[in-house]
Amino acid sequence: xxxxxxxxxxxxxSLGITLKENxxxxxxxxxxxxxxxxxxxxxxxxxxxxxxxxxxVAVADVIVLATPVDAMLKLLPEILDRVNTYQTIVDVGSxxxxxxxxxxxxxxxxxxxxxxxxxxxxxxxxxxxxxELFAGKMCxxxxxxxxxxxxxxxxxxxxxxxxxxxxxxxxxAHDLHCAYVSHISHIASxxxxxxxxxxxxxxxxxxxxxxxxxxxxxxxAKSSPDMWVPIFRQNRDHVxxxxxxxxxxxxxxxxxxIKRDFDGFYERIxxxxxxxxxxx
Amino acid sequence: xxxxxxxxxxxxxSLGITLKENxxxxxxxxxxxxxxxxxxxxxxxxxxxxxxxxxxVAVADVIVLATPVDAMLKLLPEILDRVNTYQTIVDVGSxxxxxxxxxxxxxxxxxxxxxxxxxxxxxxxxxxxxxELFAGKMCxxxxxxxxxxxxxxxxxxxxxxxxxxxxxxxxxAHDLHCAYVSHISHIASxxxxxxxxxxxxxxxxxxxxxxxxxxxxxxxAKSSPDMWVPIFRQNRDHVxxxxxxxxxxxxxxxxxxIKRDFDGFYERIxxxxxxxxxxx
Numbered sequence: 001x002x003x004x005x006x007x008x009x010x011x012x013x014s015l016g017i018t019l020k021e022n023x024x025x026x027x028x029x030x031x032x033x034x035x036x037x038x039x040x041x042x043x044x045x046x047x048x049x050x051x052x053x054x055x056x057v058a059v060a061d062v063i064v065l066a067t068p069v070d071a072m073l074k075l076l077p078e079i080l081d082r083v084n085t086y087q088t089i090v091d092v093g094s095x096x097x098x099x100x101x102x103x104x105x106x107x108x109x110x111x112x113x114x115x116x117x118x119x120x121x122x123x124x125x126x127x128x129x130x131x132e133l134f135a136g137k138m139c140x141x142x143x144x145x146x147x148x149x150x151x152x153x154x155x156x157x158x159x160x161x162x163x164x165x166x167x168x169x170x171x172x173a174h175d176l177h178c179a180y181v182s183h184i185s186h187i188a189s190x191x192x193x194x195x196x197x198x199x200x201x202x203x204x205x206x207x208x209x210x211x212x213x214x215x216x217x218x219x220x221a222k223s224s225p226d227m228w229v230p231i232f233r234q235n236r237d238h239v240x241x242x243x244x245x246x247x248x249x250x251x252x253x254x255x256x257x258i259k260r261d262f263d264g265f266y267e268r269i270x271x272x273x274x275x276x277x278x279x280x
Numbered sequence: 281x282x283x284x285x286x287x288x289x290x291x292x293x294s295l296g297i298t299l300k301e302n303x304x305x306x307x308x309x310x311x312x313x314x315x316x317x318x319x320x321x322x323x324x325x326x327x328x329x330x331x332x333x334x335x336x337v338a339v340a341d342v343i344v345l346a347t348p349v350d351a352m353l354k355l356l357p358e359i360l361d362r363v364n365t366y367q368t369i370v371d372v373g374s375x376x377x378x379x380x381x382x383x384x385x386x387x388x389x390x391x392x393x394x395x396x397x398x399x400x401x402x403x404x405x406x407x408x409x410x411x412e413l414f415a416g417k418m419c420x421x422x423x424x425x426x427x428x429x430x431x432x433x434x435x436x437x438x439x440x441x442x443x444x445x446x447x448x449x450x451x452x453a454h455d456l457h458c459a460y461v462s463h464i465s466h467i468a469s470x471x472x473x474x475x476x477x478x479x480x481x482x483x484x485x486x487x488x489x490x491x492x493x494x495x496x497x498x499x500x501a502k503s504s505p506d507m508w509v510p511i512f513r514q515n516r517d518h519v520x521x522x523x524x525x526x527x528x529x530x531x532x533x534x535x536x537x538i539k540r541d542f543d544g545f546y547e548r549i550x551x552x553x554x555x556x557x558x559x560x
Contacts, residue, residue: 118489138488167488180480181489185497188472191529192465193555194548199525200460203558208418208447209398209461213500215559217465220493222556225549233542240537245479247530249471254527257520262513268474269505275473276502278483279495 003158004029004060005047006075008037009227010120011092012066013046013129015162020048021131024161031056041126057082062154065091070230073099080108088151090115090158094178095234096142096171113155114142116174117164118182122222135163142174179238184246186220186228187239193221283438284309284340285327286355288317289507290400291372292346293326293409295442300328301411304441311336321406337362342434345371350510353379360388368431370395370438374458375514376422377451393435394422396454397444398462402502415443422454459518464526466500466508467519473501 003025005012012030019025030047032038038050057063057079065072065079072093079089080103089112093099096114103109119137121128139159144152156166169177196214200206206214232239256264283305285292292310299305310327312318318330337343337359345352345359352373359369360383369392373379376394383389399417401408419439424432436446449457476494480486486494512519536544 120493122493140489177480177482177485177489180476181486181494184475185472185494187530187533188468189493189497190549190552191526191533192468193552194529195464195522195526196460197551197554198529199522200457202457205457206461206555206558209420209457210559213400213402213469213503214461214465216496216499217469218555218559219496221552222559223493223549223553225546225553228549229542229546232537232545233540236537236540240534242475242479243530243534243537246471246475247527247534249474249478250467250523250527250530253467253471254520254523257512257516257523260513260516262509265512266505266509269470269503269508271477272470272473272501273503273505274477275486275498278486279490279498279502 001025001061002027002029002059003062003064004031004051004056005064005066006031006053006056007065007067007071008032008041008047008126009066010124010128011117011133012064013041013044013126014131014133015064015066015092016041016046017044017129017131018134018162019158022161024158029056029060037126044126044129046126046129054082060087062158063087063089065089065093068227068230069093069095069099069234073102076112077103077106080106080112083108083111085111087111088113088154090155092117094182094231095175097175098234100143100171109146110148111151113144113147113151114171115155115159116140116142116178117159117162119164122219124224124227134159137164138167139164140167140169140174142169143171144168175235176238179235179242183231183235183239184242186223187243188246189218189220193218281305281341282307282309282339283342283344284311284331284336285344285346286311286333286336287345287347287351288312288321288327288406289346290404290408291397291413292344293321293324293406294411294413295344295346295372296321296326297324297409297411298414298442299438302441304438309336309340317406324406324409326406326409334362340367342438343367343369345369345373348507348510349373349375349379349514353382356392357383357386360386360392363388363391365391365428367391368393368434370435372397374462374511375455377455378514380423380451389426390428391431393424393427393431394451395435395439396420396422396458397439397442399444402499404504404507414439417444418447419444420447420449420454422449423451424448455515456518459515459522463511463515463519464522466503467512467523468526469498469500473498
């Protein structure tokens with residue numbers, strides 16, 4: 001199968017090398033606005049060759065849209081205009097509602113399968129790509145009943161070949177749950193990094209003392225604004241809602257500290273500990 | 281050397297097995313209020329034998345105080361009353377000012393070396409102990425000039441034998457910097473866990489979607505309230521100060537979302553990204 005990947009960053013590049021290595025793809029074509037990314041991707045064998053968008057779409061059995069989500073809004077309708085009924089398009093974006101609203105009613109809508117492989121690291125670009133990135137992680141297929149059965153089947157086989165478990169949600173539920181579980185974690189981590197950078201002017205001190213948990217809590221604060229700002233823009237209302245709740249939860253800890261109510265503090269930590277049962 | 285460890289949890293138990301394995305200790309004695317902890321520690325070979333506090337202190341060359349920090353406040357003066365000038369006491373606590381204020385002027389003050397090995401995991405108890413826990417991490421020695429040179433030397437050799445790098449701070453600076461870099465991370469993580477538990481009632485959904493960064497940001501939310509509430513109690517003023525800053529940083533993100541100022545959002549993420557330069 002010929003797979004054309006549009007956007008050869010962390011996710012696109014990782015999918016390229018994964019699908020080639022596991023045999024799902026016989027040929028991986030890369031399309032990217034950055035010539036430098038394409039060169040890096042070829043050198044690292046993430047893709048076999050580069051093409052223009054038009055060429056890459058024309059020769060593909062499967063087209064993977066792996067740009068930041070703002071570019072997807074623009075590219076997806078253009079790609080849908082070009083595909084025939086033998087081709088499948090999947091995306092890998094973290095927000096779905098706006099994009100799916102935009103293509104409702106498109107003549108080729110059913111060639112597209114909205115997918116969200118929930119894998120990643122705090123790094124970005126083809127140099128961060130990893131063949132094992134997806135193994136054991138969850139891929140959510142969104143509004144799958146609006147895709148043609150063969151396109152849906154191709155998308156499922158693609159992500160299963162990468163070792164992913166599959167789940168299904170509709171567009172609204174997807175964006176809401178991702179705001180809760182993923183997007184707020186990133187804002188919390190950005191804010192924590194800024195808190196420490198603001199309060200602790202001594203950089204060597206941060207480095208020396210950071211072993212005790214700070215590193216993991218703040219890991220996501222290294223994430224790229226080019227990827228994340230479009231996500232926050234598209235999922236703004238849900239993110240705002242969860243952010244309000246998060247500020248409220250922090251304010252409750254603050255009130256307990258002010259009142260020196262350490263029994264209340266203890267109870268809230270015990271409640272937070274319940275996350276352990278869920279996470280494993 | 282005979283090392284008596286008081287409090288055989290994650291840190292005490294890990295030190296026991298580490299110091300025995302690397303030869304610093306020829307005999308490791310455990311003291312703990314919980315008989316169950318002592319049995320587990322002996323079964324896991326974290327300690328060689330158990331003793332009462334009085335016996336354990338009497339036979340030790342080095343006494344390691346590894347209880348939660350509230351118990352340390354009570355135990356340290358009692359232990360100082362019992363030691364002679366050949367014995368060394370070290371602690372492993374995350375707060376120092378209250379405890380050091382309490383023993384200022386004690387006749388045996390200089391037998392004590394205040395230490396903070398900045399290592400740990402989100403787990404607790406002897407079952408969580410690991411021999412490699414300390415390797416490559418930082419140990420802060422606090423107000424070291426108030427310890428006798430031989431006691432200071434013993435403490436330094438002990439933590440160096442466990443593979444730790446050493447640093448020095450005074451009591452006020454230690455508690456302040458730890459509030460910035462360590463304690464706030466835990467509150468942020470507890471609050472994030474509560475946010476998600478509050479907003480996302482569907483536990484299976486949390487589990488399914490948690491791969492994308494949430495797991496690492498919320499890792500510390502599994503931490504024990506028995507350990508952490510005494511730390512927040514003792515370091516309350518500094519923690520409150522940093523928590524105010526953190527809520528302020530989150531509120532700035534909130535304001536930008538409300539105003540749909542995504543350029544401002546981008547700039548703040550770029551600034552948060554600077555944490556990467558410091559962390560490695």
